[in-house]
Amino acid sequence: MLFYSFFNTLIGHSVTVELKNDLTISGKLVSVDQFLNIKLNDIKVLDQQKYPHMDSVKSCFIRGSVVRYVSLSKDLVDTALLQDATRREAQQPK
């Protein structure tokens, strides 16, 4: 659940999601669930010309299984905190 919690801390911030079909969407993160399905608001599609069907869409739900990368701005990530959390998660008895 580490990444779920991590993404939860990013809610309200701008992120860019690259999908496995090379579609890249940036927008404001609205919600995440435990499958890392992502909901974005005020979306903008990179290379809009290539994907004309996305013109009429302003908020979208992306299925977690089709996400390749999520890029975040550097100052949104506290790596020290994330490292700590990872250790704590690893130590937790199964």
Add this chain to the structure above:
Amino acid sequence: MESFLPGTASLIDCVDKKLLVVLRDGRNLIGILRSYDQFANLVLQNTLERIIVNDCYGEKERGVFIIRGENVVLLGEVDKDKEQDGYPNLNKVSYEKIKELHEQEIKDKKARELQKQKILLERGFSEEFGDYDLY
């Protein structure tokens, strides 16, 4: 709400709204979301299927559509202000024609993917398993 429905809980406010659904094979469906579950299996009503290949598109009325979740790439809420009947910058062709173009595109993509696999294999990478994403 979240505690009752794990996973796609946030889809609850999309129910009864007009959505654009992009499938893994690259097809677009536009319809009214009537039901869904935690895997993002969807039921769409009054569905219009649209296929875009390069600068052509074609469409067909489909009625009720039940989509298995694994084939869903994304769902977008269609903004009423920006909604349009077609794509003014693209050529409209018949559904049969676009279907043909689309199948050809998928075939080409598959061939390219196989070629890539072969080259990677020759250079010592291991083979990828599972079916390719043919979006």
